[in-house]
Amino acid sequence: MKTGGKQYAVGVDFGGTSVKLALVSAQGKIVAREKFVTADAAGQTAWLGAVAAAIDRMLAVAKLKKSALAGVGVGVPGFVDFEKGFIHDLTNVPGWTAVRLVAKMQKKLGLPAYVDNDANMMALGEIAYGGGKNLQTAVFITLGTGVGGGIVLDGKVYRGAFSMAGELGHISIERNGLASPQGRGGLEQYIGNRRIVEHAVQLLKAGRTSKVEALCGGDLDKITPELLAIAAHDGDTFSREIFDYVADCLATALASVTYLLQPQAFIIGGGVAASGKILFDPLRKHLAARLSPHFAKRIKVLPAKLGNDAGAVGCAALALMSQ
Amino acid sequence: MKTGGKQYAVGVDFGGTSVKLALVSAQGKIVAREKFVTADAAGQTAWLGAVAAAIDRMLAVAKLKKSALAGVGVGVPGFVDFEKGFIHDLTNVPGWTAVRLVAKMQKKLGLPAYVDNDANMMALGEIAYGGGKNLQTAVFITLGTGVGGGIVLDGKVYRGAFSMAGELGHISIERNGLASPQGRGGLEQYIGNRRIVEHAVQLLKAGRTSKVEALCGGDLDKITPELLAIAAHDGDTFSREIFDYVADCLATALASVTYLLQPQAFIIGGGVAASGKILFDPLRKHLAARLSPHFAKRIKVLPAKLGNDAGAVGCAALALMSQ
Numbered sequence: 001m002k003t004g005g006k007q008y009a010v011g012v013d014f015g016g017t018s019v020k021l022a023l024v025s026a027q028g029k030i031v032a033r034e035k036f037v038t039a040d041a042a043g044q045t046a047w048l049g050a051v052a053a054a055i056d057r058m059l060a061v062a063k064l065k066k067s068a069l070a071g072v073g074v075g076v077p078g079f080v081d082f083e084k085g086f087i088h089d090l091t092n093v094p095g096w097t098a099v100r101l102v103a104k105m106q107k108k109l110g111l112p113a114y115v116d117n118d119a120n121m122m123a124l125g126e127i128a129y130g131g132g133k134n135l136q137t138a139v140f141i142t143l144g145t146g147v148g149g150g151i152v153l154d155g156k157v158y159r160g161a162f163s164m165a166g167e168l169g170h171i172s173i174e175r176n177g178l179a180s181p182q183g184r185g186g187l188e189q190y191i192g193n194r195r196i197v198e199h200a201v202q203l204l205k206a207g208r209t210s211k212v213e214a215l216c217g218g219d220l221d222k223i224t225p226e227l228l229a230i231a232a233h234d235g236d237t238f239s240r241e242i243f244d245y246v247a248d249c250l251a252t253a254l255a256s257v258t259y260l261l262q263p264q265a266f267i268i269g270g271g272v273a274a275s276g277k278i279l280f281d282p283l284r285k286h287l288a289a290r291l292s293p294h295f296a297k298r299i300k301v302l303p304a305k306l307g308n309d310a311g312a313v314g315c316a317a318l319a320l321m322s323q
Numbered sequence: 324m325k326t327g328g329k330q331y332a333v334g335v336d337f338g339g340t341s342v343k344l345a346l347v348s349a350q351g352k353i354v355a356r357e358k359f360v361t362a363d364a365a366g367q368t369a370w371l372g373a374v375a376a377a378i379d380r381m382l383a384v385a386k387l388k389k390s391a392l393a394g395v396g397v398g399v400p401g402f403v404d405f406e407k408g409f410i411h412d413l414t415n416v417p418g419w420t421a422v423r424l425v426a427k428m429q430k431k432l433g434l435p436a437y438v439d440n441d442a443n444m445m446a447l448g449e450i451a452y453g454g455g456k457n458l459q460t461a462v463f464i465t466l467g468t469g470v471g472g473g474i475v476l477d478g479k480v481y482r483g484a485f486s487m488a489g490e491l492g493h494i495s496i497e498r499n500g501l502a503s504p505q506g507r508g509g510l511e512q513y514i515g516n517r518r519i520v521e522h523a524v525q526l527l528k529a530g531r532t533s534k535v536e537a538l539c540g541g542d543l544d545k546i547t548p549e550l551l552a553i554a555a556h557d558g559d560t561f562s563r564e565i566f567d568y569v570a571d572c573l574a575t576a577l578a579s580v581t582y583l584l585q586p587q588a589f590i591i592g593g594g595v596a597a598s599g600k601i602l603f604d605p606l607r608k609h610l611a612a613r614l615s616p617h618f619a620k621r622i623k624v625l626p627a628k629l630g631n632d633a634g635a636v637g638c639a640a641l642a643l644m645s646q
Contacts, residue, residue, distance in 0.1 A: 079617065137484045151583070153481070160585025161460045162621050167582040172613065173498045175575045183578050183613035252498045255506050256579055259490040260474070262483025290495070290506035294402065298485050 006070035006323055008062075010055055010111075011125075011315030013118065014038075014076045016092035021051070022309065023058040024316035028129030030309060032058035043095050048108045055109065070323040071112030072105060073315030075121030082116050082163045114318050118311050120157050120166060122269065122304075123150025125314025128321075130306040131267040139263045140304070141168050141250075143270035147188040151261070157318070173252040190249040193271065196225050200242050210238035229275035243275065244282045251286035258287075258295050269304030276303075329393035329646055331385075333378055333434075334448075334638030336441065337361075337399045339415035344374070345632065346381040347639035351452030353632060355381035366418050371431045378432065393646040394435030395428060396638030398444030405439050405486045437641050441634050443480050443489060445592065445627075446473025448637025451644075453629040454590040462586045463627070464491050464573075466593035470511040474584070480641070496575040513572040516594065520546050523565050533561035552598035566598065567605045574609035581610075581618050592627030599626075 008031070013020040016038060023032040034054035041050035051072075059066060078090035085102020105113035123140035132138040132152075141149040147169030151158040159165055169188035170180075177185025189195060201220045204210060211231040216222040232239035254266055273279060280301060288296040306313055331354070336343040339361060346355040357377035364373035374395075382389060401413035408425020428436035446463035455461040455475075464472040470492030474481040482488050492511035493503075500508025512518060524543045527533060534554040539545040555562035577589055596602060603624060611619040629636055 153476070158476070158584075161587040162585055164617060164621075165583060165585040167618075170582040170615075171579040172496065172575050175496045175572065177498075182582075182615045185575070249498065252495050252508070253579075256494040256576075257583060259493040259505075260488060260580060260583065261481075262485055262488040264484040292493075292505045294487060295490075298487075 006068060006320075008064060008068050009070040009316040009319035010058065010072045011121070011312035011317070011319070012051060012072060012074040013121070013311035013315065014074055014090075014093075015118070015311075016077055016090075019047070019050070020308070020312050021054045021058065022312035022316060023055075023062050023064070024313055024320075026320055028133075028313060028317070030313065031064075032061040034058055038093060044099060044104065048104060051105075052108055066111065069111055069319075071114065071319035072109060073114045073116070073121065073318040074101065074105070075116055075118040075311045075315045076101075077118050080115050080117055080163060082114075082159050085113070085115050087115060112319065112323065114315075114322060116157065116159075116315075116318060117150070117163075117166070119148035120150040120159065121312075121314035121318065122148075122306075122310040123152055123166070123267075123314065124157050124317050125306055125310040125312070126267045126269060126304050127152040128317040129313055130310060131269070131302045131304045132265055135264045137261075137263045138265045138267055139168070139254075139257055139261065140267045140269065141254075142304075143191060143193075143250075143268065143272035145193050147192055147270075151263075153261075156321075168253065168257070171253040171256060173249055187249060187253045191246045191272070193225050196228070196242065196246055196272070197223050199245070200228060200239075203238070203242075208238055211236040212239055225272050225275070229272075229278060232275070232278040240278065243278045244286075246272065247279055247282035248286045251283055251290055254283075254287055254301075255290035258291055258299050262295065262298070264298075265300035265302050267302050267304050269307075269310060273303060329391060329643070331387060331391050332393040332639040332642035333381065333395045334444070334635035334640070334642070335374060335395060335397040336444070336634035336638065337397055337413075337416075338441070338634075339400055339413075342370070342373070343631070343635050344377045344381065345635035345639060346378075346385055346387070347636055347643075349643055351456075351636060351640070353636065354387075355384040357381055361416060367422060367427065371427060374428075375431055389434065392434055392642075394437065394642035395432060396437045396439070396444065396641040397424065397428070398439055398441040398634045398638045399424075400441050403438050403440055403486060405437075405482050408436065408438050410438060435642065435646065437638075437645060439480065439482075439638075439641060440473070440486075440489070442471035443473040443482065444635075444637035444641065445471075445629075445633040446475055446489070446590070446637065447480050447640050448629055448633040448635070449590045449592060449627050450475040451640040452636055453633060454592070454625045454627045455588055458587045460584075460586045461588045461590055462491070462577075462580055462584065463590045463592065464577075465627075466514060466516075466573075466591065466595035468516045470515055470593075474586075476584075479644075491576065491580070494576040494579060496572055510572060510576045514569045514595070516548050519548050519551070519565065519569055519595070522568070523551060523562075526561070526565075531561055534559040535562055548595050548598070552595075552601060555598070555601040563601060566601045567609075569595065570602055570605035571609045574606055574613055577606075577610055577624075578613035581614055581622050585618065585621070587621075588623035588625050590625050590627050592629075592633060596626060 149168030
């Protein structure tokens with residue numbers, strides 16, 4: 001990543017449950033961390049105060065002055081207008097509709113500020129400093145309750161014409177598939193955590209058997225993707241089939257993205273991605289089968305590396321790149 | 324479109340059947356044209372000679388000197404390496420494997436030269452001077468025997484990490500759909516000209532009736548998308564259903580592209596697109612139904628305007644932009 005003069009920045013990963021902050025060097029190293037519970041700083045004034053105090057504490061720990069900071073980046077769970085530094089609305093965080101966050105932060109902190117969608121920031125973090133380090137053009141996808149993503153082209157976050165691009169979870173993999181408010185056949189409707197579990201439970205109730213039944217103590221309501229992964233690693237045929245299905249659904253969407261954007265790589269993060277080779281092996285196999293050789297031989301599928309730090313690190317990267 | 328100092332360029336649309344040249348102004352106006360049969364100038368030396376002679380004739384017609392030209396752009400039906408000015412291979416044109424075309428052209432013509440994929444050049448032509456004029460970020464799709472496309476982001480052709488991006492015809496709309504060398508469920512397998520006709524013929528053979536049967540004189544082998552369009556415009560229920568199906572398949576792919584890239588608009592060209600409202604009305608309806616309101620209200624679907632000139636005009640636009 002090319003960065004300008006100042007060698008540090010702060011990233012703020014603004015989640016519905018907690019706000020995680022990191023003081024990050026231009027080499028991508030976290031030199032200090034802070035965290036507070038979102039509900040403990042409800043409303044904009046309290047939130048800005050908590051962020052300012054956390055930044056002061058991190059600067060003290062790192063023995064740095066505020067003047068060492070290139071700025072502060074914030075990643076939020078919702079729709080933003082990046083150019084205007086404006087939050088349209090946040091999912092699951094009350095009191096944040098139509099907020100000029102960048103202007104408020106710059107006034108409160110006396111530092112350049114930036115606000116972007118959280119998935120974009122995870123994408124930038126992973127591609128600047130994580131699983132996609134040294135890549136210029138890559139697509140990040142995170143697998144969790146929701147399926148999200150972000151696109152980095154020529155080293156910069158691609159946001160589309162109205163700041164909303166990169167919604168990989170809504171790519172359709174079945175024209176007449178499962179309906180949602182976002183359309184039909186959206187990837188998230190097949191491989192979001194709950195959908196994976198529902199699919200497994202449905203098959204088990206229909207008579208399939210699996211080691212996962214013992215792992216959840218016979219209570220199918222306790223099945224999670226993690227338990228399915230444990231069973232799959234233990235050689236359970238049923239759980240491996242579930243991961244093969246997840247991998248093929250994901251490969252269908254990633255093949256479409258490859259034909260459209262031809263990135264250097266996909267970086268896969270989130271809980272399900274932590275399952276490792278039981279996901280990545282079938283994913284690479286199905287993706288190659290769904291592409292012509294010209295495309296298949298040039299695309300890489302790589303695991304994310306930054307885990308829960310990706311968002312905060314990406315936010316700091318944005319501030320470092322933007323100075 | 325921003326262009327530099329010189330106010331004219333030549334575009335060369337290198338097709339398998341004919342080579343069409345246009346001398347184009349920075350305002351997108353064609354001031355002279357030339358054309359020759361591809362087979363009449365077989366091989367690289369003959370082709371370069373025919374192109375050079377055609378450029379001289381166009382300059383004479385337009386009363387311009389070669390020094391008025393920003394350069395020459397060529398669009399080819401096949402895989403190229405844009406950065407290296409290199410043709411990997413052309414579809415349906417023998418003798419053009421592994422050719423350093425840009426170097427050869429610059430030597431022969433004494434002008435800056437560029438080579439790109441033909442669909443990219445059509446996209447650039449339409450977005451610089453045609454249906455997408457004044458747009459910065461738009462996706463072009465052409466409907467014909469094949470389904471191709473090109474992407475313009477921030478006014479520039481987006482080519483991906485290895486010059487092959489923009490293959491919209493291979494976006495999958497059905498995970499378990501029709502197989503092809505490019506994967507499964509690719510859009511082209513549903514709405515390429517032959518597939519549209521096959522689909523119609525299959526339904527007619529199964530007992531459906533349509534005005535198109537009279538239009539083709541009872542010979543179902545003579546059905547074309549054009550005849551179906553005539554019948555549809557004439558109120559034929561069956562043909563309208565066929566176009567509704569084509570529109571929904573296309574909308575499935577375009578919804579995925581919208582979630583991924585959020586362009587300002589799609590520009591739709593090619594033979595089937597000339598069908599007009601019988602395609603565009605259901606296309607806009609299905610696309611809106613497949614998107615959340617945030618995305619639906621911001622995306623436009625526009626007809627291409629340059630017809631068969633799009634490629635040559637786009638090639639000239641590339642040379643004008645690159646000076």
